[in-house]
Amino acid sequence: MENVFDILFAHIQKKVSLTVEDQQHIMRFFKPKKLRRRQYALQQGEVCTHISFVAQGLLKSYMLDEKGNEHINLFAWEGWWISDFESFIFGSPAKLDMDAVEDSTLLLLSKDNYDRMLAEVPLMERYFRILYQNSLATKDRRLISANSHTAEEKYALFLEVYPVISQRLPQHLIASYLGLSAETISRIKKKISAQRP
């Protein structure tokens, strides 16, 4: 089995160059954790005490509305981070639930360790600045898509942007992510496959 930290550093090195000393320093702030499929990583109402790097597997974060419908906020797979930011930063009760779509391995970073790491390793401050900066650009695009595209356009765009991950997700989760009903995705698929026999 590959060392989970190899996966972490491989992703960090894409944005900043860490020395071996930095890496050894940083490792101490993380705590590995395994999650089985369907297991919660966070439940609404709890405080989100850490952000999680996904070394392996796939998780989702979502909001339950008053009718019990799931509205997916984010999928996180290898190389992505996941948390309820608002709760993590401000210590407020989480509005989101998070759970594992597949068996997963996480690296947990507590708020204390996050703050300490950023203070002690300036390159990590930079890493997160760049990470967040890029995430903002992504979310901008998603927001515009949510507000301006039809169901069919949204689904096609999702498949185009996330061709690999879409294969690991059941359709009803993609539907929830796009703000559509599972039935609508089913009908769109049928329509598309009819167009190209």
Next chain:
Amino acid sequence: MENVFDILFAHIQKKVSLTVEDQQHIMRFFKPKKLRRRQYALQQGEVCTHISFVAQGLLKSYMLDEKGNEHINLFAWEGWWISDFESFIFGSPAKLDMDAVEDSTLLLLSKDNYDRMLAEVPLMERYFRILYQNSLATKDRRLISANSHTAEEKYALFLEVYPVISQRLPQHLIASYLGLSAETISRIKKKISAQRP
């Protein structure tokens, strides 16, 4: 007239504590610019060469679809930053347009100066990390709202979250921001005012 930099530093100080030396250092990276109402700050296809701090006034960034409809991505008023991130970071052609809703005063920060400032003033790296982090939490909420709320809920939420700014915006811009037609907002307003005579 108040110094535009006073406004900038007042906002930065909410997140990090700058020394007077830092402030004098930082000032040199910015260039003030005034925009009249309706004037473009950026046009689609150009490269977004700088991010802008809004010292005074109000701007919007938006995307034009193939039918010429405006889909507003962001409003930026005193204390906010505005740019086409993707274009700014990667030097790609901007997908967004930006223009002034009111006469405005900006502080421009070019890509070179941005990079240099972040390298030379670690506290600014921290400032932007925190700024982006908070923006992500905001966008998360907006995305969930876009995908799960009715038109009426979205409008009510907007008024609740941005009571002051909503007064400075024509309704059709709020509609565009929420992914709704101007007519829908008009009808919602009528309905609400009928409920409380």
Next chain:
DNA sequence: CGATGGCTTGATGGCCTTCAAATATGGTGG
């Protein structure tokens, strides 16, 4: 196997868009 969860298909209806036209508002130039 039985049961559970996911996918499909049909029928119905509601929310919101679109189109159109009338009215109100407000910025701008004379």
Next chain:
DNA sequence: CCACCATATTTGAAGGCCATCAAGCCATCG
């Protein structure tokens, strides 16, 4: 400062997209 004209808002009518409800099928897995 006023008159004008472009722009914003309102209102009505028609229709389409997509959700909801319901039922049946299919695959997986304990």
